[in-house]
Amino acid sequence: MTEIHPVLGRHRYLIVGAGPAGLQLSYYLQQRGCDYLTLEREAAPAAFFRHFPRHRRLISINKVHTTSTDPEIRLRWDWNSLLHEPADLPFPKYSGEYFPHADDLVRYLEDFTAHHQLRVRYDTGVTRVERDGDGFLVYTDQGTYAADCLVMATGWQRPNVPQIKGIEHVTGYESMETDPAHYANQRVLILGKGNSAFETASSMLGHAAMIHLASPRPLRLSWNTKHPGDVRGHHGAVLDSYQFKTLHSVLDCTIDEIVPLENGNLEVHLTYTHADGETAVMEYESVLRCTGFAMDTSVFGDDCRPDLVPSGRMPTTRPDWQSTNVDGLYFAGTLAQDRDFKKASSAFIDGFRYNLRTLTALLVERYEQTPLPHDTTKADPATLTDLVLDRVNWSSALWTQFEFLVDALVVDAATGQVRHYVDLPEDYAVARFADEPHFYTFGLRWGRDEYGDVFAIERHPQPDRAAESAFIHPVVRRYHGTTRVEELHLLEDLLAEWRRPERHVNPLRDFFTAQLPHA
Structure with missing residues (x-):
């Protein structure tokens, strides 16, 4: 049983996480005059973007020059700004680059928080969440908070580690060496075919002797799917190198086992997906895991643990972004993408900023009895x-x-x-x-x-x-x-x-x- 602590504060809404989603929702609740508090385990906002993406270039575009002077129209091609009125703090003031540096986004989110004086409590990590009647008790390392409504805006909290025998011997995206010289003349296997995998391959393209990107299913190109989370065109040099027979390859296969060798290399046993069950054994100096991230539900008590999608990576949600099985528990930002997964842009700032404007209207309708505007x-x-x-x-x-x-x-x-x-x-x-x-x-x-x-x-x-x-x-x-x-x-x-x-x-x-x- 969780140790009982005095409740430090009771709020209508508690938001967990001061990334872009938590800050956007904080802004809208504050504009509505709502009783809210945002909890952040780190000492400053935007913790995820201080470390990711590892090679520090965002895939969210920043099209500064358009034919329109209308701020609303310009937002179509500004994928990093949070919504606010008046729009006096747009992200293009922080960078003119089409694919901006992640540090610029961190600076922007810091200034957005300060500019709007958002109510964020830092150095407050959530350790446990339990039901409290129709609401929640949220235990932190600084004390306990109570809320009628809990919104998880934590973003990805842990690496998504595939179930492969020997996976513990590979290096994760979160901790790998990013200096491309480290991979000079190496044979490198990258597990995954998403943007983090291609970001990693692109960085070492002129250094590694051989790069293989591997996953069971064919890669998805964004220009075919129209989804910005699929592989983007600026990674095309990796695909060129594959088609022009430079020893860099994109493999559709399952990894059966990864075995460490005495010389420090890794032996990888694989089965090709589209080759009548053909198998192969390959040796690599480096194997890197770039298989994305997942939600961590370990802080939730049994009475309020949210159901997850079959992959276990994110929660299942109702059409109002509420947990399918826990009333009053909502999700914001990249965690709340299962309803349009791999379709619209709910996994990204340029999509979830609008979702959160709508979510705010739904929350105040439910908890403040304010009719949905029309x-x-x-x-x-x-x-x-x-x-x-x-x-x-x-x-x-x-x-x-x-x-x-x-x-x-x-x-x-x-x-x-x-x-x-x-x-x-x-x-x-x-x-x-x-x-x-x-x-x-x-x-x-x-x-x-x-x-x-x-x-x-x-x-x-x-x-x-x-x-x-x-x-x-x-x-x-x-x-x-x-x-x-x-x-x-x-x-x-x-x-x-x-x-x-x-x-x-x-x-x-x-x-x-x-x-x-x-x-």
Whole structure:
């Protein structure tokens, strides 16, 4: 049983972790005048980014120069700024580099915390979490806190270590040598094919004699998947070296065993995935584990330990980012990505900053009885057409969180009015308005999945073939309860400006003209 300590403070909301997600949520709760406290085990914010990525270049872009002066539009290509109003502290003030240095993000997050005087208690590590009625007791090395609502914004807490015999003999990404000269003339095996693996391979490309990247499944290229967490194009030199037969290779295989040798090298036994069970034994001077990170649930008591996805890397969440099995326990930031895993950008700042703005609205609705905000407009085809096009041409949330966040238009046939809600996860919107006979969602989506060569896509610029658009484009869906009854795609546009009368305005107005009488 946990030792009983006096409660140092009771708060409506406790946030654990002062990384970018914890700071963003702290900002929004503070703006709402909420009773919150953020706990951070380190002496300063942004602890993760003080050590990771190991080679200190972020994969989140920082496009400083755009054709727009509108701060909202510029956020589409600023993947590191936290949201705040007025937007007087944008990340591009800290770096002009397209792929910025991680130290610049640390400086930015420190200044964001100080600028907004966020209530963060440092040097306060959480040691235990237990249920306390409908709320929680959070034990720390400085004392105990009580909360009605607990939000875990801790980010990744431990390495994800695959179950491989002999894995204890390899060096983890978190502790490996980053000086490429260390690997000069070595044969190096990198376990994993994500961005940390390619970051590591890229760093030593001109030094190592042979680099192999290995995992059971083929690598996923971001230009095919449209997911920023998959392998990015700036690591293309590694793939070039593979295709041009330089002894650097990308292997689809399972690692069966890793055996230390007397000479200090490691012998790796593997089975190829696509080669009729062919096996091989390879010798390497260095084997590096770059297989990502996972959540650590050891601080949770049995009465409030969250369920995890099958891989065990992250919690399962409801559409409102609440634990599927622990009421009142929410997740923020990279931990809260299972609902759009490998689809939108909820694992990254440019995605979860919008999720957290919405989460704040859901929390204050639940705990402060403040209704979810919405605007009201006329159920008129021309009015709704203008509303939808204004939003998709302007919103950075819909742009970045494509295929995840949507706006909802709920039609009240009796009054001829429409309630307009913004930036809701679509599955949440459909569940929330399940009793409504007539409502719409709209957002931005990519086109078909079967691209073939993504640089040689056949386009069809006819409005009646807009559903075949390959580039990001607006999609409007009409629902009757939870049943989707109609869907309209609007044609893609090179400049992402959906304003053309014949391609966008007229088809959308015609759609609403046909659909609204059914309300």
